[in-house]
Amino acid sequence: MAEPLLEVTGLVKHYPLTQGIVFRKQIGAVKAVDGVSFTLAAGETLGIVGESGCGKSTVAKMLVNLERPTSGAISYKGEDITKLSGRALKAVRRNIQMVFQDPYTSLNPRMTVGDIIGEPYEIHPEVAPKGDRRRKVQDLLDVVGLNPEYINRYPHQFSGGQRQRIGIARGLALRPEVIVADEPVSALDVSVQAQVINLMGRLQHEFGLSYVFIAHDLSIVRHISDRVGVMYLGRVVEIGTDEQIYDHPTHPYTQALLSAVPVPDPEARAHRDRIILSGDVPSPANPPSGCRFRTRCWKAQPRCASEEPLLAVPAVFPDGPAAHPSACHFAAERRVLPPPPEEAGP
Ligand SMILES: Nc1ncnc2c1ncn2[C@@H]1O[C@H](COP(=O)(O)OP(=O)(O)OP(=O)(O)O)[C@@H](O)[C@H]1O
Ligand code: SF4
Ligand SMILES: [Mg+2]
Numbered sequence: 001m002a003e004p005l006l007e008v009t010g011l012v013k014h015y016p017l018t019q020g021i022v023f024r025k026q027i028g029a030v031k032a033v034d035g036v037s038f039t040l041a042a043g044e045t046l047g048i049v050g051e052s053g054c055g056k057s058t059v060a061k062m063l064v065n066l067e068r069p070t071s072g073a074i075s076y077k078g079e080d081i082t083k084l085s086g087r088a089l090k091a092v093r094r095n096i097q098m099v100f101q102d103p104y105t106s107l108n109p110r111m112t113v114g115d116i117i118g119e120p121y122e123i124h125p126e127v128a129p130k131g132d133r134r135r136k137v138q139d140l141l142d143v144v145g146l147n148p149e150y151i152n153r154y155p156h157q158f159s160g161g162q163r164q165r166i167g168i169a170r171g172l173a174l175r176p177e178v179i180v181a182d183e184p185v186s187a188l189d190v191s192v193q194a195q196v197i198n199l200m201g202r203l204q205h206e207f208g209l210s211y212v213f214i215a216h217d218l219s220i221v222r223h224i225s226d227r228v229g230v231m232y233l234g235r236v237v238e239i240g241t242d243e244q245i246y247d248h249p250t251h252p253y254t255q256a257l258l259s260a261v262p263v264p265d266p267e268a269r270a271h272r273d274r275i276i277l278s279g280d281v282p283s284p285a286n287p288p289s290g291c292r293f294r295t296r297c298w299k300a301q302p303r304c305a306s307e308e309p310l311l312a313v314p315a316v317f318p319d320g321p322a323a324h325p326s327a328c329h330f331a332a333e334r335r336v337l338p339p340p341p342e343e344a345g346p
Pocket of ligand 2 (some may be wrong): 060251252253293294295297298299300301304309311327328329331339
């Protein structure tokens with residue numbers, strides 16, 4: 001297999017919890033991300049899903065260097081970028097750009113669209129010399145499906161979907177190889193979500209991009225992802241291809257998330273397997289011992305409290321679509337979604 005473009009190994013981000021004003025004392029840590037590993041191949045889209053607070057945005061911020069990891073490595077083309085600084089870091093950062101969740105708050109309301117999209121050129125003037133910027137920004141507006149004549153307008157003059165197109169154009173300005181999109185469509189109406197996802201798919205082909213696409217809902221990432229990683233409380237609990245995760249999930253948490261995915265066909269919906277999870281996600285400052293999912297898992301056994309399950313291909317599945325990494329002592333296939341129509345019997 002070719003070397004991955006991006007390889008994340010044992011990534012950790014702990015935010016210290018402190019007490020006291022004069023003598024600040026660390027009393028613990030929020031374990032926002034606690035040992036996450038994955039790879040991203042060139043041209044691939046990796047979806048990352050999980051409930052609110054499981055650490056998705058923290059992973060995204062570390063990938064684009066908005067946060068420094070507590071430990072772990074992020075290799076880009078074989079080089080650990082967490083160890084870089086100065087000019088070398090700047091050069092790598094250019095290649096990994098982010099698209100943010102909320103197009104209403106992530107665009108500066110006092111800047112014109114042209115200034116917003118062209119802002120990265122201030123930091124990287126080598127990509128677009130001053131005299132060339134206006135044309136470059138207009139090209140980018142055109143590429144994301146906006147009228148290049150809108151270059152002097154302000155964000156409030158655009159709809160949510162258009163604003164997210166502006167955010168995407170800005171992400172593309174430096175011609176990156178990787179785009180980390182943190183819930184890029186979550187704040188948009190359902191009808192607009194598909195348009196933005198289609199745009200991202202088209203841009204991926206046009207510019208040979210690789211995506212890390214974050215969502216809290218498995219239904220959104222299916223169409224755009226080649227592989228999907230499911231996160232729970234700072235860890236990846238299951239990872240595999242689309243088919244492995246959607247049709248052959250083996251981790252109870254993935255199965256529960258899938259059971260909440262909307263099924264449009266009423267007949268198929270009647271056959272779906274509903275799993276209602278009880279309880280809330282525990283605090284990342286004090287995660288459960290052993291398997292972090294055990295406080296909500298209907299299959300939990302004493303072993304789950306004492307022994308932490310590793311993210312690995314379960315021994316019970318030597319081959320076939322269930323043979324993909326799953327962090328569960330009792331990994332078992334359970335098809336939650338009804339099979340796609342072509343697979344269903346007569
Ligand atoms: N700067 C910070 N200081 C302390 N705790 C933080 C900080 N940033 C995030 N956290 C905590 O880390 C955990 C993970 O947060 P993160 O934003 O990565 O989750 P998320 O999966 O993106 O959630 P959402 O779906 O709500 O966006 C949360 O418990 C959050 O409160
Ligand atoms: S290891 Fe135990 S608690 Fe964790 S998901 Fe598997 S069965 Fe549930
Ligand atoms: Mg988030």
